[in-house]
Amino acid sequence: MATDLTVKIGGEAGQGIQTVGDLLCRVCRQAGYFFLAINDYESRVRGGHNFLQLRISDSPVLAPASQVDLLVDLDGVTCALHEDELKEDGLILCRPEQQPERDRVMAIDFAHLAEKAGNKAAENTVAAAVCLALLGAGEELCLKVVAQHFDDKDDNIIEINLNAVRAGFASVTESDLKCGDLLWKEQHPAGAMLDGAKTLALGAVAAGCRVGAFYPMSPATGIMTNLVQLAEHFPLVVEQAEDEIAAVNMVTGSNFAGCRALTATSGGGFSLMTEGIGLAAITETPLVIINAQRPGPATGLPTRTGQGDLLFTLHASQDEFPRFVMAPPTVVDCFDTMQRAFYLADTYQVPVIVLVDQYLVSTTVLVAEKLQISPNAAPIAPAQPPADPASYERFAFTEGGISPRLFPCQSQALVKATGNEHSPDGHVSEDRKNRTAMVEKRLAKLPAMKNEQRPPLLHYEDSDWLLVSWGSSYGMVREAVEILRQQQHNVGMVHLVDIWPLPQEPLQGILSQHKWLLIEQNATGQLGWMLRAELGVKPQGSILQYDGRPLEVDRIVTQAATRIGG
Amino acid sequence: MPTVKDYTNNYENKWCPGCGNFGILQAMKNAFVAEGLAPHEILLISGIGQSGKTPHFLECNFMHTLHGRALPVASGAKLANHDLKVVVNSGDGDCYGEGGNHFIHAIRRNLDLTLLVHNNQIYGLTKGQASPTTQREMTTNIQSHGVLNRPFSPLAVALSLGAGFVARGFSAQSKELSHLIQAGMNYKGFSLIDILQPCVTFNHLNTTAWYKERAVDVTTLEHDVQDRQAAMLLAMEWDERIPTGILFQQDEKDFTALNPWLQEGPMLQREYNTDKINAYIAGLYQ
Numbered sequence: 025m026a027t028d029l030t031v032k033i034g035g036e037a038g039q040g041i042q043t044v045g046d047l048l049c050r051v052c053r054q055a056g057y058f059f060l061a062i063n064d065y066e067s068r069v070r071g072g073h074n075f076l077q078l079r080i081s082d083s084p085v086l087a088p089a090s091q092v093d094l095l096v097d098l099d100g101v102t103c104a105l106h107e108d109e110l111k112e113d114g115l116i117l118c119r120p121e122q123q124p125e126r127d128r129v130m131a132i133d134f135a136h137l138a139e140k141a142g143n144k145a146a147e148n149t150v151a152a153a154v155c156l157a158l159l160g161a162g163e164e165l166c167l168k169v170v171a172q173h174f175d176d177k178d179d180n181i182i183e184i185n186l187n188a189v190r191a192g193f194a195s196v197t198e199s200d201l202k203c204g205d206l207l208w209k210e211q212h213p214a215g216a217m218l219d220g221a222k223t224l225a226l227g228a229v230a231a232g233c234r235v236g237a238f239y240p241m242s243p244a245t246g247i248m249t250n251l252v253q254l255a256e257h258f259p260l261v262v263e264q265a266e267d268e269i270a271a272v273n274m275v276t277g278s279n280f281a282g283c284r285a286l287t288a289t290s291g292g293g294f295s296l297m298t299e300g301i302g303l304a305a306i307t308e309t310p311l312v313i314i315n316a317q318r319p320g321p322a323t324g325l326p327t328r329t330g331q332g333d334l335l336f337t338l339h340a341s342q343d344e345f346p347r348f349v350m351a352p353p354t355v356v357d358c359f360d361t362m363q364r365a366f367y368l369a370d371t372y373q374v375p376v377i378v379l380v381d382q383y384l385v386s387t388t389v390l391v392a393e394k395l396q397i398s399p400n401a402a403p404i405a406p407a408q409p410p411a412d413p414a415s416y417e418r419f420a421f422t423e424g425g426i427s428p429r430l431f432p433c434q435s436q437a438l439v440k441a442t443g444n445e446h447s448p449d450g451h452v453s454e455d456r457k458n459r460t461a462m463v464e465k466r467l468a469k470l471p472a473m474k475n476e477q478r479p480p481l482l483h484y485e486d487s488d489w490l491l492v493s494w495g496s497s498y499g500m501v502r503e504a505v506e507i508l509r510q511q512q513h514n515v516g517m518v519h520l521v522d523i524w525p526l527p528q529e530p531l532q533g534i535l536s537q538h539k540w541l542l543i544e545q546n547a548t549g550q551l552g553w554m555l556r557a558e559l560g561v562k563p564q565g566s567i568l569q570y571d572g573r574p575l576e577v578d579r580i581v582t583q584a585a586t587r588i589g590g
Numbered sequence: 591m592p593t594v595k596d597y598t599n600n601y602e603n604k605w606c607p608g609c610g611n612f613g614i615l616q617a618m619k620n621a622f623v624a625e626g627l628a629p630h631e632i633l634l635i636s637g638i639g640q641s642g643k644t645p646h647f648l649e650c651n652f653m654h655t656l657h658g659r660a661l662p663v664a665s666g667a668k669l670a671n672h673d674l675k676v677v678v679n680s681g682d683g684d685c686y687g688e689g690g691n692h693f694i695h696a697i698r699r700n701l702d703l704t705l706l707v708h709n710n711q712i713y714g715l716t717k718g719q720a721s722p723t724t725q726r727e728m729t730t731n732i733q734s735h736g737v738l739n740r741p742f743s744p745l746a747v748a749l750s751l752g753a754g755f756v757a758r759g760f761s762a763q764s765k766e767l768s769h770l771i772q773a774g775m776n777y778k779g780f781s782l783i784d785i786l787q788p789c790v791t792f793n794h795l796n797t798t799a800w801y802k803e804r805a806v807d808v809t810t811l812e813h814d815v816q817d818r819q820a821a822m823l824l825a826m827e828w829d830e831r832i833p834t835g836i837l838f839q840q841d842e843k844d845f846t847a848l849n850p851w852l853q854e855g856p857m858l859q860r861e862y863n864t865d866k867i868n869a870y871i872a873g874l875y876q
Contacts, residue, residue: 213876215875216875235670255851258866259851270662273655273656277635277668282858283669283670432653433632433674435630438629438630439652440645440652442646442655451646
């Protein structure tokens, strides 16, 4: 039986459960383990109840687990809220004054130990050390990781935190309580510790993104925070705009001037950007937007997750024009997706919307695969200006609808563009024939755009039943499929990553020949709507979760088994 | 040397005969020529309205953008390539209404942009509704009982936001306006030139004659151009006399000079280096 262990740490906002989780992840990494950590937090700066849930395994982790091995209560309410998730042999770690009446409880006065170590602020380090001690980790390994973690701090702070680790370990030496069967041997890490936000930002840098403009909005802010950190290492300027309208139009201005540029936002901000998407579309200026979905409408649940923006994204902004919509399935795929997004935006001179969500953006995983820079990653050079600069037309009609693109002020040829309908030279035109021709020119890119699309991810696609899903739910559905198959259900999966434009095959062939269930994190089955409209196929049923929380593997398994079995 | 002829194109002009925009267009061409700039060395960014059409009527690089959004697009172009000479054409509705938030923050951001606001105190393209600068007594087909809102005072707002170059021009004084545009373009930072301009079709109150009676060249007044408070008082004068010219000018470091990420040259010129990215990525796996 493979190692599979879940730790849940609950605390108030501002209490530092992130620090505890971060230290745990780092120690796991140094011991050669894989992990997946999710963040569940409220939209507040202080107080409330947040948790971080870490699943540790000796093989790659696809999804969070529902059963907890070690429950860490830092706020006095975690036990009561999550005790039902605790396994029978699970262990609780809490403060002495909050000790519940049950077996297998370890009560530690973290603050007192931290004070003894030199500073009450080291409370989280004490908590992390006690967790690790209960999980059987070695003190030396933890000391090493903590020293690395704080290596940019003063010596004094490092020493206090090392003392905190020692105190944490010492506090449980007398106890025979132990949790799990992890073997803590320092090993070469199995990979990099990455979250969706960081990987998206890295992907943008790999694609030569030079400008970032954004307005802070959960859960997209982390992407831009990461971009700012990368600006210390790579040529990149990041500007906080006055609103999302400014952000998207700044990015269009940067792209027009010749630099790859990125903006990231979430539902409400994306709503404000819709006007700007249209400007990029009609001026055929490349545009890459990340929409990190959160449940809405309006403010909705700012710090939670969902997949409610699919149809909105396909249609955002008035009238008709080609666009790409893509939804990376995993943290590691975010890297490749961003490079493709910039490549496709430049190549086809269209908007590209990368659809992620709070779950994907804030989930930390150990990524074993090496992040690969794509051969297409580098920015595309402008076209060669014509011998007679006066003959240049930015919107010249071509067979595939793509006109040679030049950058303003970089040659004698003048680059003229307008958000009004225009003739090939970029001047406003209300001519009837020209209007028809321009609409057709822009839409003429679609056949080639369809050919760029990655096929859906398929697993056991010859099965009697298929689960059909998209975007960040990949890991959960994948795990559900494995469990269902262990239960002798003949189930496979079809998972869409490139959503729009939607190529007909292989989807139509597969979906018209199988029974299938739709799995989405919205209430109306938006992917199902799209598949029915585009391919004329209809599911036998759907499993929809729209509570703002990550998709639950158990729920998929139970509901799918009922449908398939019945 | 570039000449005015280089800036002339044969695209059909769509303004009303007698429109104040013609004076602004001429002043722009003269300013560009006087600066020795050829059409391919200038990027015009405009919004929507009669002012927004300006770039179509002279030869140059341009993007004619969305209503109110010229400043963000221009800012993005400057972030990408701060060597660009960028001039923005906007109007009183475009800049002070629809794009009001961008106006405020573009001033604070202080990128090296020159903003020309064609301020005719009326919405022309949508046929005569009140703009943010329309005077209170004016009646329109929408403000049928007269404008109730107080007029927006762009120069006072800009001064209060710390703008380093604040000027007012007048479309009928093309030569002076041309000099103002040159001064704005040579100012290292954000320059605002609000331009009084008659709308011969829809604004029968603020006519050329009305402006002429009131316009007074600020250099004829005893005014220290580096005195922000004195400039503020002049900026708020309106009913009896309207000071024109540079009301305030003070040198300070612009966005590009202050931004640590831009010190090694324009982003457009920066090298794409796969080795550096690969080395960074390798570090994550150590």
